[in-house]
Amino acid sequence: MNPTDSKQRIAQLKLLQAWETHTARLLGGWLPAIRLWEAKHEVGLHLWQDLQSARELRTRLWELRINRPDTTSVTTTVLPVIKILASAQHDFEAIAGAYLGIKKSLAEAYRTYLTQTHQTWDAPSIDILTRIATQKESQIEWAEACLQQIAPSDSEQHLVQRWTTYAQNLISASGGITEKNPAPELPTPPPGYSSLLPFGEAKRDSRFKVQLHGFERPPIEDEKAHTLWQFVSYTMEMQAAETLGSVLWEVEGMDWEFYYDIARHCYDECRHCKMGEERVRELGHEIHEFPQFVGNYAWRQLYDPMRRYAMLTYIIEQDSFALKHETYKNYVRLNDHTSAEAVLYDIIDETMHVRWGIKWVPKLIEHQKDSLSLDGILSECRQAVLDNSLAPAQRTSAKK
């Protein structure tokens, strides 16, 4: 390989950013079906890290005078592989395909690029790729440990092995991450492997009891019960992360920035969930003591991704501010500084989420060629939240 060949470097960077973006979409699509709670949190973080890596690569490409890296030849190389790997039949296979298949090949491709490129001329790429490669390697290390935990039996490990080998063969047939597809035919998956995505229900691991409905909100004067309700409710935001994961997967062909914003939104909801978990623990409880709700994820899946996203941003998140501000003021009054600050951080994130909704919903309507106007869609979405939401606080807010 010739280190002075900038054309070849650019072609590789274009492919690498596309692999990062679409691997994150694949993880989003699988997020609801991953059973282990801690694994959901990790995958939510990793898909955001992947989109951040894609952004750094795209910025570098921009410096190299490539404004539109998503050319047809790039997407026709990456997308078929991603779609086939989505047809894993178990969460442990999906994780094996994404991490031991794609991410391992990506990490190797970054390391190879680093040894081959010109150390002075291409130094800004070296800085970026070194960081991304290191992060990728720690993601892979996590996945290796996770797969031991979620696929403990011999037969499950056999499936992990089989799907990993298949994923690796598939990726090499597609050109091995940094070459465009040289093989006209990709190897086919084992018989019976067709895509289970999108998932109609969100899975929880065996430590949780699952129920469809949310808890009634206790009176705010009942300080202890209200604070516990508040932070247990935050743990239910995993459902929002899962809805956003499904949107990340199901919406195809949008501007790249859309995927960047959705990935961050998805990760933020995982964070809100974790914030709830940590505070519940500080209050002397474990989250497994409380049933997890999965009903709101399930009914939202009955709508197309644009409506799902509009319900979340324009209705549910937009309508939640009144209650959040009231709660914040109450914690300040009670001198509960920790709870107040947690709610404040949440309000800050939610403000950003609503802004993204305002930015992307009209573009999604256009993209989907929906016959209704924005107003029409929003009144439909408001009615849907009123009719279906299984969280009493969401229904009360939507009525106002």
Ligand SMILES: [Fe+2]
């Ligand atoms: Fe949230």
Ligand SMILES: [Fe+2]
């Ligand atoms: Fe949010």
